[in-house]
Amino acid sequence: MRSILLLVLFLGMANFFSAQESADALSAFVNNEELKNASLGFSLLDPSGKEIQSYESERSLAPASTVKLLTSITALEVLGYDHKFVTTLTIQGTVIKGKLIGNVILKSGGDPTLGASDFQNHYGDFVNEWVEAIKAEGITEIDGRILIDDTALEGDRNAGSTALNDVGNYYGAGAPGFSFMDNEFTVFFTTGGVGTASMVVKTEPVLPDSIELVNEVIAGNKSGDNVIVYSLDGGNQVFLKGELPANKIDFQVRGAIPDVTRFAQAYLQKAIENEEISITGVEKNGPLYMNSKELVRTKSPALIEILKVLNKKSVNSYADVLLKHIGKASGRPATFEGGAEAVKAYWKEKGLDTNGIYIEDGSGLSRKNNITARFMTGVLQSQIEDEQVNKMMNEASLSSSVKSMWGEAFKGQIQAKSGYIGRVMAYAGYIISDGEKHPFYLTVNNFSGSASGMRTLMGTALRGVRLEL
Incomplete structure (x- = not known):
């Protein structure tokens, strides 16, 4: 009898906490102290495309890597699932x-x-x-x-608004005219005592003699990789600056191949x-x-196979190259600018409001990308019954930055692509209730506190939204 009472009490508490989490989840999130000075946008649609919850959904805000979904879906529409390069x-x-x-x-x-x-x-x-x-x-x-x-x-390897300290790092490999072996290399360092100069042991792959490595990295007290790689598109020098942990052998740092x-x-x-x-x-x-x-x-593999990896691992260079292809396939220059024009024109023709949509690259690395929450949910709504996009979203949901937010209790109930770049965090995808998909988009710009703390807050809010459906 006592066991039964404890079970009833436990189930009652579980229902209480679920109700607490779901009760006006969006309002609780918006009023959190860490968002006091932030800007945020949220949009949630029902399966028919009607917006049923929103907050500043027409505000133009930075999307970080969630813009990869826009690039991916547009590429599928323009080039086709089976397109091969x-x-x-x-x-x-x-x-x-x-x-x-x-x-x-x-x-x-x-x-x-x-x-x-x-x-x-x-x-x-x-x-x-x-x-x-x-x-x-x-x-x-x-x-x-x-x-x-x-x-x-055509055009430059990186969008003109890409930060200089991003360009030379592996994630800033961009969209060169010819892509080869991830467009990146790995430097192997050996470090001595704190304050001493590091030594470059080798690179993989081996760089040609025409590319010079200028090593200014020293051993420091910090843990992890604190090195910034600087290089220019087509340049013949790569500058390595910063600190690495002391007394390490073959410490690896990745950089973008400049040419x-x-x-x-x-x-x-x-x-x-x-x-x-x-x-x-x-x-x-x-x-x-x-x-x-x-x-x-x-x-190449079929486009849809490329997109599964692109969105699971958030590969910037794949997305940037695809934006240029979208421009080319639409009869515009195969440049970032041509691709951006093509993306906006395509979705405007589909009936979406493209006011406030500013596209600088295909990856979200540029901080000048801006979209609205309502626009993104409109794009997602257009793919709600597409099985190939469903598979792509399932892969995106396997990334650690997405899986860690939901837990086993919500497994299979939220499909999402994440995005993060310096005080910007965003999630886009589908919340699934009773087998029906609800497109959603949530972005926060200029938040206070840590990235891990914001991820926890956003996860709590989205789980609450799911429970309210």
């Missing part, structure tokens, strides 16, 4: 007695994932495949150059020379060298 290897010129009098040309199709670590199983040893194709032509000498045509995409085209040229040339094929390095031009033969077409 193609990189083509050709030889140009004439082969005489094993000598290619001409050039080897790698033509980029703007594949953001070529050689990326997340797609190793897809690409396999693709560079070796290229080299073997050259050997199969009987070529033992190249009187010409290894060239890369990176004109598929991916030049790096890829050197990488392919070395792979060819390793097969004892000599290269003069003198480019051949003119009508005598116009003959060309396609050797290999290397295709």
Whole structure:
């Protein structure tokens, strides 16, 4: 009898706390002290698209990485789920007695994932495949150059409003004309006592001699990676500044390759020379060298597979490249500006209010991106029955910044993509009640307190909103 009474009491308390959490969850969140000086926007729709809860949903605010959902969904609409990007290897010129009098040309199709670590199983040893194709032509000498045509995409690698201290770091790899092996490298450091200079042991992959590392990193008292990597698009220097923990061996720091085209040229040339094929390095031009033969077409995974990884791991470079492709596919320049114009035009044509929508890049790295909560829920509403987007959202929900918010009790009830960048935190996706999806978007700009504290507050608010449905 006593056990039954305890069980009833426990269940009653559980219902009490659930009710407490759900009671006017949005109001409790808005009035939290840590949001006293913040700006926030919230929108929640019912399955039919009617807005049923909101707070400043027309206010234009920074979305951080949740803008990747806008980029992803627009790319699916414009390019198609099965779209694949193609990189083509050709030889140009004439082969005489094993000598290619001409050039080897790698033509980029703007594949953001070529050689990326997340797609190793897809690409396999693709560079070796290229080299073997050259050997199969009987070529033992190249009187010409290894060239890369990176004109598929245009403009700068990073949006003009990207912060300088983001550009050289791995997450600031941006959208170069040719993407290769994640567009990043890892520096291995060894450190001594506090205050002493660090030593660069190696980089992986090995950078060409034309790129100089300027190491100003010292050993300090702080834990973790406190290094900022500075470089400019197309530059030949990478500056490493900051501190690393003292007395460490092979401490790893990731940075963006400043000139991916030049790096890829050197990488392919070395792979060819390793097969004892000599290269003069003198480019051949003119009508005598116009003959060309396609050797290999290397295709990317289907777009939807790229988007699953993009949104789960929040890969900035994939999103930035896709924004340029959206511009190109819409008949505009393959630039950040062209892509931004195309995105706004597409959703305006679909009937959404694009006032207050300012797009600088596809990833959310620029702090000048601004969207409204109502616009984002409108975009999500348009995909509410799309099974491929559902799979993409399931992958996005597996990220640690999303999973940690809900707990087992709410598993399968909230699909979301998270976003965070310097005092900006946002979540976008679907709250699921009785099998029906409710598009939602919540962003907070300029909050006080820690990121972990804000994540907890936002999680509590969204769980409460779910319980109110």
